[in-house]
Amino acid sequence: MAVGFGDTSQDRRVRVQGEPVDSFPRFAPEVGRGSVRRITVVGEEILRRRCREVTRFGTPELSRLIDDMFATNQVADGAGLAANQIDVDLQLFVWDITDEWGVRHVGHIANPVLDDVPAEDRRLVEEPEGCLSVPGPFRVVSRPDHAVVRGRDKDGNPLVIEGSGYFARCLQHETDHLHGHLYLDRLAQRERKTALREMAESQDEVYARRAARAEELGK
Structure with missing residues (x-):
């Protein structure tokens, strides 16, 4: 998911894996350990199928994948990223996002x-939404204003966010x-076509920003 508003770089109230912490660095520790991977783009098959469940927990490979994500x-200056957005067929996503109330969520x-x-x-609330796999355009999408998601952390422990x-x-x-769904699927056909046209026009600029950001972070 692309950032729509808010500054995720400042140290404010923070919740890591759903739990409050007293302090947290500007960049999550995983950022320093991870390597940047190519982000998949709408039209690639992996974005259109249901991902496989994670079955092996507590492994160096899973930790490395999370660091890279x-x-x-x-x-990419994102709010969240799913594994299939870096071409990995696993049910896994990460987030680093500051909400409307100034609370930073990381996990x-x-x-x-x-x-x-x-x-x-x-x-239901209608707000602009973007996607790192649809580089450029934002569109208003209606979603419930509250969500509870249940799963596992990288060590297999139950997690409720x-x-x-x-x-x-x-x-x-x-x-x-x-x-296997994108926010584009929630748009009317004409609006979806317009968003894709905007993406084609803006993606070079988006990629240039990402490259500059990677250089700034030594990635």
Whole structure:
């Protein structure tokens, strides 16, 4: 998911893996350890199929993948990133996002499942949404303003992450990715075509910004 507003670089109130912490660095430690990978783009087959469940936890390979996802997300100035966005067929995503209330959320989750929200309790909010795999355009998308996602951390421990507002949108957006869905799928056909045209016109500029950011971070 692309950043729509907020500054994720400042040290504010922080929740890591859903738990509050007293302090946190500007860049998550994973960013320093990770390597930047190429971000897949709409049209690539891996973005259109349901990803495989993570079955091996506590491995160096899984930790390295998470580090790389954080580094790639940071260079792309993203709010969140799913594994299939770096061409890895696994149900896994990371996030580093500051919500409307100034709370920074940082973490990762494997095999995420969103709780169903009863219709009578569902409050839909329309906000601009972008995607690192659709470089450039943002479009208004309607989503519930609250989300609870359940899964596992990298060591296999049960994990429950709850979010409201922009963070809830991020949790839903990234879970969608792991089921083979993009935010473009929620748009009318004409609007989707317009967004793709804007992407084609702006992606070179977006890639240049990412390259400059990578150089700035020594990546």
